[in-house]
Amino acid sequence: MTRTIGVALLGLGNVGGGVVKLLEDNAAAIAARLGARFEVRAIAVREVDKAKRVVDVDRRLLTSDVDAAVRRDDIDIVCELIGGTTLARHAMLAAIAAGKHVVTANKALLAEHGAEVFGAAERAGVDVYYEAAVCGGVPVIRVLREGLASDRVESLHGIVNGTSNYILTEMARTRRPFADILRDAQALGYAEADPTLDISGGDAAHKLAILVNLCFSTTIDVAAIPTEGIDIVEPIDLDYADKWDYVIKPLVIARAHGDPATGPIEARVHPALIPASWLLADVGGAKNALYVQSYALGPSLYYGAGAGMLPTAMSVVSDMIEIGRNIFARVAGAPRPTRPRPVQPRAAMALGELRTRYYLRFGVHDQPGVLGRLMTILGAHHISIAQVVQDGRATGDEPVWVVVVTHEALESDVRAALSEIDTLDVVRQPARLIRISGEVSPA
């Protein structure tokens, strides 16, 4: 006897196609592990008659009626792989209302409407799993929720957007400008036609909100997370970083301050200089990684493919297997502490209160006394300098660069100093600021 679990896929793009392919390719292993097989019984797509698909499927499974697909009696699990927050939200809530368990890879939806979704799931008594929403195929959600269940996370540093990491890696390798690398990445399929959400840090902020919820038992307003895109990095910054043994990586950072259960939460998304000796510095190309500092375990790192057809599908199908086990154990949808929920509201630490080290690049006129004026203003704002370099004489139309690495300073002090410096007559362009994350001990 082989039991069967009925599945509806919403969306048949890259991830949906990957789920179909993986269910076929690994059918025997999945059946052996679950003691059951999955049967895809409905696939909701925008255009039923589209000629070309990522995978071949029985066209009789296709429907454009999402509501009908999620309500069918022979469906146990709905995989929401549409993306976005409009139709996906409607479809997920409809599936939950119809008593279906849900698997999703939708970070935007969970980051912006997680409380609504998990609340509805709890009332309906269904499971919502979302391993694929953060770091694609790397099982960081399970690691944090179950592997570190007895631990207390103190801080997170993650590379969670593959497109940004690919572009910065290529910029570091070739020293070509951001716009050129982006164009190549789009041609190669490593970046979307509209890459805004990736390169602006918006996608990473969604993932960070999910991680914060899981690690610090609180909700966080995505719109309030200080977020900078990777387009602030220029090839010359990579030159200086390299000279001082740093690498520039697109990071998400979160840290609990004060009381472990109630203190404020620091969360930010930006490219950062990190020591070249740190394991995260070796996470190249489109790969993702999460570096966790926790009370009992200390530092740990989880690395792998953060996107892609099969890696993402792997997480989705592993979630389906877990729901299948829950169904057979008759515990699917049971309220469990594994479900993320805001235990209590916690304050968000304002960016101005951040204490960290800074890389500052000033473009100035090549005339005597400039360096002294910059240093005087920084000093007046309590910013002490670890390293400074003024590079030669101006060539052509380029300003002369004064580049500074500070000791730990308060962000509000740094901002005040930069505002003052930017008004000087000797300054040719606004100062460039990139934070340094070197406070974590390297591997």
Next chain:
Amino acid sequence: MTRTIGVALLGLGNVGGGVVKLLEDNAAAIAARLGARFEVRAIAVREVDKAKRVVDVDRRLLTSDVDAAVRRDDIDIVCELIGGTTLARHAMLAAIAAGKHVVTANKALLAEHGAEVFGAAERAGVDVYYEAAVCGGVPVIRVLREGLASDRVESLHGIVNGTSNYILTEMARTRRPFADILRDAQALGYAEADPTLDISGGDAAHKLAILVNLCFSTTIDVAAIPTEGIDIVEPIDLDYADKWDYVIKPLVIARAHGDPATGPIEARVHPALIPASWLLADVGGAKNALYVQSYALGPSLYYGAGAGMLPTAMSVVSDMIEIGRNIFARVAGAPRPTRPRPVQPRAAMALGELRTRYYLRFGVHDQPGVLGRLMTILGAHHISIAQVVQDGRATGDEPVWVVVVTHEALESDVRAALSEIDTLDVVRQPARLIRISGEVSPA
């Protein structure tokens, strides 16, 4: 109302003490996540009257009667933290027979008696969890069993013995000989008074057997795993490795060959040269890491503390939390496919059939024609050379070193060639062989 789960600890050494400490330190977070609290109700120790303990405990909890401790009606979970395979095996089987769920960190016991233990647990309807048995606090068991449940592991490369990794890391840093570093490591507490099991690869082989069982659904005879200790590495090997951009790491390696479900399994434990650009090359000190190559996810890596009081205790208590959830969901002990079991016997690939690259170091007399004779013999055995260096003239009593890096070759061919070479009159000492693991694409 706070529900309570009764716990018996067998052993109050480093790990047992860590469990007591973690249950206290993280009591609030654990209670919030589980909806219950753990109460340690018995601690079995060898000497009840021992004056000095790792942690302070209520002495009324102590007993030297293991059997009585595991049979108490108020105990739900037994944590076996004794180590070894005699008393620990007896105690674990007694606990299982008494209907208690078991958490263990005992890799030797599971590697050598896993079938017996899991068989008994299945018949008795109890859970056996063992996250701490491999890579200490890094949740690799959960990752492989649940995170990659839908995937198919193709190969594993792991650094799973912290002592060996610490010694090789220090040898690489200082170029001091093995014996000196070992003595320092013992003084610092990084190596046991009797370090044999660690440096011989025996401990790593136990962990590899557990990983093979989990990933390839088969049992493997630990005694049959080809195992070499790190004491074959000399400082001069680190010099050559460094020159050619390799690092020497204490690896466990496993790979499935042929049919994914039934083909033979390659498993081996030895120090290996690996490319310095590979993430595993940056896993230094006493840290552990597992690098997994799987069909859907591709390469992934899991890194952190493989030993130590709190990291190991963290895994033990996370397992206790999972059993607690199972108890409350009334699924504890239910037969589930998550339990490792030999799906079928699979052949072990003989080491002679291995195809890999080799680092070979020959100590020869400094006379004309030696290099030609070595190359001729290697060539006659179908071994082709990627790099060769003969280093200057002999100094003092040292032989002249001829060091060779081969292309992929068959181990039986290499062994035959070395046997022939070792009999030459110009050879002053037996050839040194270290395998190279560079076939995995670097990060």
